Structure formats: C-alpha cells, structure tokens
Amino acid sequence: MKSEQSGTKRVSLRGLQFLLVVIGLIVAGYLSALKLAAAPAVCVESGPFNCNVVLNSQYSELSGIPIAYLGFGVYALIGLVLLFERQQPFLAQYGSLIVFGIALFAWLFSMWLVVVQFFLLEALCPWCLSHEANFTLLFISIAYRVYRDTFAAEG
Numbered sequence: 001m002k003s004e005q006s007g008t009k010r011v012s013l014r015g016l017q018f019l020l021v022v023i024g025l026i027v028a029g030y031l032s033a034l035k036l037a038a039a040p041a042v043c044v045e046s047g048p049f050n051c052n053v054v055l056n057s058q059y060s061e062l063s064g065i066p067i068a069y070l071g072f073g074v075y076a077l078i079g080l081v082l083l084f085e086r087q088q089p090f091l092a093q094y095g096s097l098i099v100f101g102i103a104l105f106a107w108l109f110s111m112w113l114v115v116v117q118f119f120l121l122e123a124l125c126p127w128c129l130s131h132e133a134n135f136t137l138l139f140i141s142i143a144y145r146v147y148r149d150t151f152a153a154e155g
Contacts, residue, residue: 013141013145013148014082016141017082017138017141018082020141021078021079021082023134024075024131024134025072025076025079027127027130028075029072031055031127032066032069034068035066041055041125043125048122048124049124050124050125051125051126051128054125054128057123059120059121067113077102078103081098082099096142096146096149097146100142103142103143107135107136107139111132113132114129
C-alpha cells in the first residue's frame with residue numbers, strides 16, 4: 001500500500017509475516033541441507049561460537065528427526081496457512097488461531113534450544129540463533145495479529 005501523505009510504501013502485518021517465513025525457510029533450508037549432506041556449517045568459530053558442536057549435538061534431533069527439518073516444516077506450514085487463509089473459509093475463520101498455536105509451541109521449543117546452546121552445550125550457532133531471533137519476530141507479529149483481531153471483533 002502507498003501512504004498518501006509520505007509517499008513511502010507500508011508493509012502490512014501479513015506481508016511482514018510472509019517475509020519472516022521466507023527468511024526462516026532460507027535459514028532452516030540451509031541447516032536442513034547441512035544435515036542431509038552431513039556437511040559442516042559455514043560458521044565463525046571463535047570464542048563461544050561453534051556451529052558444528054551445536055548442529056551435531058544430541059539436542060540436534062528429536063526422536064531421530066533433525067530439528068532443522070522440523071523448523072523448515074513449521075515455517076512451511078505457517079506460510080501455507082497464511083497463503084490460503086483468504087481463500088479457504090475454514091482458514092479464514094480459524095487460520096490465525098491455528099498459526100498462533102503452532103507458533104507458540106515452536107517458539108517455546110526454540111527458546112528451549114537457546115537455553116541448550118548457552119547452558120548445556122556452552123556453544124553457540126549463529127545460524128541457529130538467527131533462526132530463533134527471526135522466529136521470535138514472527139511469533140510476536142502472529143500474537144499481535146491475534147490480539148488485534150480479537151479485540152477488533154469485540155469493538
């Protein structure tokens with residue numbers, strides 16, 4: 001949309017969410033490709049930073065499934081719901097709550113992974129931390145959208 005007064009482009013909340021989903025797919029896709037190829041990450045390895053320690057730790061999989069695959073799947077699922085929520089009646093009515101539920105669980109799990117990096121592994125992965133920062137921004141935008149839509153519906 002163009003703002004009439006300033007002449008600058010404004011990004012909608014939904015547009016911001018799509019952008020964050022694309023960024024997340026890129027980061028999670030890179031991490032997934034590393035797992036698939038069993039390749040080392042391109043990473044700054046000095047001080048507390050050591051991607052390969054994080055990416056090859058016991059915490060890098062959940063029931064034998066690489067966390068990177070799960071992250072990619074979550075971003076893809078959120079992106080698909082956002083894409084189709086204006087076209088499918090069920091998603092139009094419940095899509096934002098479905099996305100919020102998925103995002104809440106995924107965000108809490110991501111925060112657990114931050115704790116794991118800092119306190120259990122004592123090694124940090126900039127790729128993982130960038131995913132977690134990106135997902136935090138996505139979660140905040142999703143939570144705000146649900147809050148806004150809930151209170152706009154009441155008023």
